[in-house]
Amino acid sequence: MKIIALEEHMLPRDIIEAAGVDLGIRAGKKAAELDDLGEERLRIMDAAGIDMQVLSALSYFVQGLEPELAVDVNHKINDRLAETVTNKPDRFQAFAALPMSDPIAAAAELTRCVEELGFLGAMIHGQTNGIFLDDPSMRPVLQAAARLDVPIYLHPAPGPEIVQEAYYSGLDPEVAACLSTSGWGWHSECGMHVLRMVASGVFEELPELKLIVGHMGEGLPFHIDRIESMLNPVVTGHSLSVAETLRRNLYLTTSGYNFDVPLLCAIASFGVDHIMFSVDHPFADSKKATTYLETAPVQPADLEKIAHGNVEALLRMN
Template sequence: MKVIAIEEHMLPRDIIESAGIDLGLRVGGRAAQLDDLGEGRLQVMDDAGIDVQVLSALGYFVQDLEPAASVQWSREINDRLAATVAEHPDRFQAFASLPVRDPTASVDELTRCVQELGFVGTMIHGQTHGVFLDHPSVRPLLAAAARLDVPIYLHPAPPPLAVKETYYSGLPEAAAACLSTSGWGWHSECAMHVLRMVVAGVFEELPDLKVIVGHMGEGLPFHLDRIESMLSPVVTGQSLSVAETLRRNLYLTTSGYNSDAPLLCALSAFGVDRVMFSVDHPFANSRQATTYLQSAPVSPADREKIAHGNAEALLRL
């Protein structure tokens, strides 16, 4: 069975050092794996039975820079991604890194990456200095993604300082850092980010816009009935309910989740055609993810869709 993994991170060490970026302890501990775009990464893929990784920069470090610097280093990362794909075209594809603080430059860079470099979409990391993707200033970028017919993979990012101080202060440092990000916080923030887009009418204005979220839907499948019953009645003037909009515009990946309950919940809430395999390399174990994929309680036809068919259709691979 062919396996395509679509949330697989990279971050070239030389570019990060040139940009003067401090990765911090958690990401810094994975710096060597993020930097490896060659034999080490391919060996991990081969050992796990992964045929293709769709590479994406862990880009919130660059996304958060001043606009001019973000433009420069986003382009540098994308050129490195393009070179990697060109070297191993049968093993890698790529999502563009964008300087979201400069929406005009982001449109230009996304267009370059898709039309000239052959990228299959973009990954955007959470809010950018308090600006979410429902903000009018970002609408040209969303319109460009819809026009180019490529998805936006909306990945969580660390919380802004005000949120960090309000929700996560007064706790042991390591536990607070995890609780605010991968241990809970950024899943709920990413789900809220998507719902902001629905409430603000982004998908009403851009019905062809495709958004991917990882981590088995960032909690949205579990909460979908509650969201529909509570939120839909107060979201007026739209042609679809909140749940209907999400089922039309949203795709989910399995990244970081390897157990039955969240998978079955995602399948029940969104249907198998909306669920795609991911690992979250190097922050999750590739072999563990593919081992679970092989044994997950789904039909052979649905396993093929999750493993590669849905990604091939959405990303036109």
Template sequence: MKVIALEEHMFPRDILESAGLDLGRRGSTRLAQLDEVGEGRLQIMDDAGVDVQVLSAAVGNIVQDLPLSQATEVSRAINDRMADTVAAHPDRFTAFGTLPVADAAASVDELTRCVEELGLVGAMIHGQTHGVFLDDPTVRPILAAAARLDVPIYLHPAPPPSAVREAYYSGLSPNVTACLLGSGWGWHAECGMHVLRMVANGVFEELPDLKLVVGHMGEGLPFHLDRIEDMLTPVVTGHSLTVVETLRRNLYLTTSGYNSDAPLLCGLAAFGADHILFSVDHPFSDSKKATTHLLSAPVTEADREKIAHSNAEHLLKI
């Protein structure tokens, strides 16, 4: 069975160093693996049975938060490197682009270049940019470009603003704070809320063809779906679809970092097999563990094929 993994990160060390960037505590510990896109990565994929990785720039929020001209320059450099990596192993890699989100016009130009010139399959955006969510009208041209180009936006979590960090995560040890505001909880709650803001503020009403992908088995949304429909839909007025109908039309989930039955079955029940795609979250999660669960999960073989590769082939046109 073919396996395509959608949230597989890289970050070229030379671009990082030349731009004077810091990947932070979590990213820096994995820099050697993030920088490796040759035989070492291919061996990990082969050992796990991953046929294709969809590459993305790890911790892309550090690029989004750069001054505008530098964000554009660094995004272009990363995207050029992505394209070179894909060209070196076109049967094993494809990639999402990185965008200077604070500059909508530059982002539209760069997304168009990524898709039409470099052959990339969409873009990954990491949370807010300078405190701005993707439902903000200033970001709408980027989302409209993605819809026009028929490519998805992958919304990855990012650290919260300083005010949220202080209110929610202060008074704890540094290691606990770092975990709780990130992969231990906060990332997922904030990313799920980010998606709901997009629905509530009419992004998908205006752009019904926009495809949004989130990882980590839906960032908590599948578990809360009935409650969201009961509570949020009555106050989101004037839309053609309910909140949950919109989510089921426009949102896709990946399994990144989640390798147990209960979250997968919850995602399947909430969104259906056509909207769930396999991911590992390399190098932050174990590829072999992820594929082992994919092959053993209590789902039909038809659904397993959809999750493993056919949904990705359809969504990304690969």
């Protein structure tokens, strides 16, 4: 079975160090693996049976830099991604990293990456300096994605500083770093971000905009009926209900989740055509992810969709 992994991170060490960026406690431990775009990454893919990775920079460290620096650093990261794809197009494709502190420049960079470099979309990491994607200032990026007919992969990122202080202060630094990110915090943060976009009418204005989220939907499949019953009555004037909008515009990946219950919940809530495979390399184990995928309790035809068919259709890879 062909397997395409959709949320697979990289971050070139030389570019990040030159920009003076500190990766912090958790990402810093993975710096070497993030930097590797060569034989070791391919060895891991081959051992797990992964045919292709769609690469994305772990760019929440750089998307919110001072605008001029953000433009320069993200441009260099995207050129490195493009070089990697050019060298092995049968094994790698890419999502663009965008300088979100300058939305006009970010829209231009997305256009460059898609039209000139052949990228398949972009990955944006949460809010940028406290500004969420539903803010009118961010509309140029969303409009560019809709015009180019490419998705935005909305990856979680740490919340604004005021949230970090309120929820995670007083804890051991390593515990706080985990709890505020992959241990819980950024899943709820990302799910809330998606709902902001729905509630504010982003998808009414841009009904063709496609959004991807990882980690089996960032909690949205489990909560979708509650969201519909509580939020929909106060989100008025839209052509579709909140749940209908989510099911039309949102796509989910499995990244980091290798369990029956969340997979079956995601399929039941969004339909199998909106579910795609991911590992979350290097923060999750590739072999564990593919082993689970191959034994997941779904029909063979649906398994093929999750493993490669849905992403090929969404990203027009054929």
